[in-house]
Amino acid sequence: MVKKNAVIAAGLSAIIGFFVVYYVFYNEEAKVKRRFKELSERISKEPDETKLIAAATINKITRMIQETIQVDIPSRSISKTFARKELAAPIYNVRSHYSNMALRFVDFGIDLSQEGTAAVHVTGNLKGKLLSGESVDETHELYCLLKKDKNDEWLFSSIEIVEVLEK
Amino acid sequence: MPVYPRIKKFIFPDFSVKLLIRVSLVGIAAFLLFSYVLIPFSVKGLSMEPTYADGSFNFCFRPVTLFSKPEKQDVVVIRLAGKKIMLLKRVVATENEIVEFRNGRLFVNGNMLLEPYVRYSSGWNLPPRQVKKNHVYVIGDNRGVSIEKHQFGQTPVNRIVGTPLW
Numbered sequence: 001m002v003k004k005n006a007v008i009a010a011g012l013s014a015i016i017g018f019f020v021v022y023y024v025f026y027n028e029e030a031k032v033k034r035r036f037k038e039l040s041e042r043i044s045k046e047p048d049e050t051k052l053i054a055a056a057t058i059n060k061i062t063r064m065i066q067e068t069i070q071v072d073i074p075s076r077s078i079s080k081t082f083a084r085k086e087l088a089a090p091i092y093n094v095r096s097h098y099s100n101m102a103l104r105f106v107d108f109g110i111d112l113s114q115e116g117t118a119a120v121h122v123t124g125n126l127k128g129k130l131l132s133g134e135s136v137d138e139t140h141e142l143y144c145l146l147k148k149d150k151n152d153e154w155l156f157s158s159i160e161i162v163e164v165l166e167k
Numbered sequence: 168m169p170v171y172p173r174i175k176k177f178i179f180p181d182f183s184v185k186l187l188i189r190v191s192l193v194g195i196a197a198f199l200l201f202s203y204v205l206i207p208f209s210v211k212g213l214s215m216e217p218t219y220a221d222g223s224f225n226f227c228f229r230p231v232t233l234f235s236k237p238e239k240q241d242v243v244v245i246r247l248a249g250k251k252i253m254l255l256k257r258v259v260a261t262e263n264e265i266v267e268f269r270n271g272r273l274f275v276n277g278n279m280l281l282e283p284y285v286r287y288s289s290g291w292n293l294p295p296r297q298v299k300k301n302h303v304y305v306i307g308d309n310r311g312v313s314i315e316k317h318q319f320g321q322t323p324v325n326r327i328v329g330t331p332l333w
Contacts, residue, residue: 107250107252123247142248
């Protein structure tokens with residue numbers, strides 16, 4: 001009797017554990033957050049980064065993006081659609097101004113109500129040092145749209161820096 | 168009962184259902200208090216120096232927004248996408264007022280504002296702009312950086328989460 005109860009308890013624990021792991025690691029919201037974590041790791045830069053590593057990193061960043069991406073930065077009057085292959089040069093230009101940089105995303109608000117689309121409100125914080133020695137510490141709210149491709153991967157289709165404080 | 172065993176019993180009480188219930192209630196009350204009423208935060212950055220130093224600790228008192236609208240010279244906490252990172256700024260103008268900077272001096276509706284809290288200043292110039300309805304104009308106290316580097320401007324009142332407790 002005791003052995004039978006122990007087996008049932010172990011079985012139930014295994015089933016519950018399976019569903020908990022599946023929900024935590026494999027649901028769509030977790031996948032979207034992992035995508036942002038990957039983006040922050042790719043964009044971040046160490047001082048000893050070589051040009052070869054930079055090129056490989058930028059290639060990985062562009063593969064996280066749809067065929068085209070809409071970029072909106074109202075405070076700089078930027079509203080433009082970029083093709084994926086056009087992105088390598090501007091990303092390289094921006095990263096090359098920094099000796100080191102670290103990007104992190106917090107406070108995710110993810111809306112998956114539309115099939116195949118994730119609308120994400122998130123706070124992004126960029127810390128780093130420019131080549132001139134000047135320190136940078138900027139925080140902005142972002143509104144991003146991600147869409148699923150045929151391989152079931154979430155790719156960025158638009159990024160907007162929300163103007164919280166309008167000068 | 169001698170003192171030492173009483174202290175030991177106080178710090179390491181016997182486990183019981185009553186103790187478990189008490190600890191759970193204290194935990195739930197603390198969670199509700201520090202999530203919805205008094206949000207602890209630490210200041211990161213120099214934009215509100217010298218009023219709030221980088222690294223200083225405080226609480227964001229949320230209920231104040233339920234009873235009154237923010238007024239001029241109030242220091243407020245502004246929400247971004249969530250509550251983990253927020254902005255700390257001072258209200259300098261309310262809706263429909265005209266704000267401008269002339270050579271580092273702040274003018275509201277054409278009148279220069281006295282700002283005893285500002286210690287570091289640069290020669291900021293900003294053409295006049297009107298604060299929209301249901302918005303307030305907020306700026307940090309540290310004006311010692313260039314105007315491009317300082318994050319300030321008008322924001323909707325519903326983004327204001329609370330005020331620092333001290």
